[in-house]
Amino acid sequence: MAQLKTRPNGGNVQAFIANVAHEQRRADAEVLLTLFLKVSQRPAVMWGDSIIGFGRYEYSNQRGKHSWLLTGFSPRKQNTTIYIMQGFELFSSEIARLGKVKTARSCLYINRLENIDMQVLEQLLKKAVIDMRHRYTCY
Known part of the structure; x- marks a missing residue:
């Protein structure tokens, strides 16, 4: 498990x-850095080689107690990946209005920020962070 x-x-x-x-x-990473700092109210921290994380939360499973980033992003070769840890079920309205994106379990893939609605992205991130803070112990 990568986590x-x-x-x-x-x-x-x-x-x-x-x-x-x-x-x-x-260029997109610079914009996202500012946005994530604003929304999360947490400092940017490198997680591994290529993920910029903001805050962290704790959870438990059969393997024990773990800590993982609350939210974050990674400017990868193929696209920029935004991490919405709880997935997208609660955010279908925002995803529908966001623009040209793809999703996977907890990853939102964006090719270019100019192809999405930045106000909707900010709303999505705010809702995701609030939801995570209600679900988990977050720092």
Whole structure:
């Protein structure tokens, strides 16, 4: 399970973004950094090699007690991935209005921020963070 391997570390978020090779992903990452800082009210922390996380939550399962990022994003080669940890069932209205995106279990894939409605993205992130804070112990 990737979550058990990916941990917060002392990596420099600004340096990571500055080194993103894809120019559009790098520019989008700067915009997302500002948005996530505003919405989460938590500092940006590198998780593993390529995820910028904001806050964390604790959960338990059969393997024990774990900690994972509350929300975050990663400027990847194919797209930018935004992490909505509880999935998208509660956010179908926002997803429908967001624009050109794809979703998987807890990942929202965006090719370019210019193809989505940034106000809707902000609403989605706010709702997701509030929901996670109600469900879990968050820091």
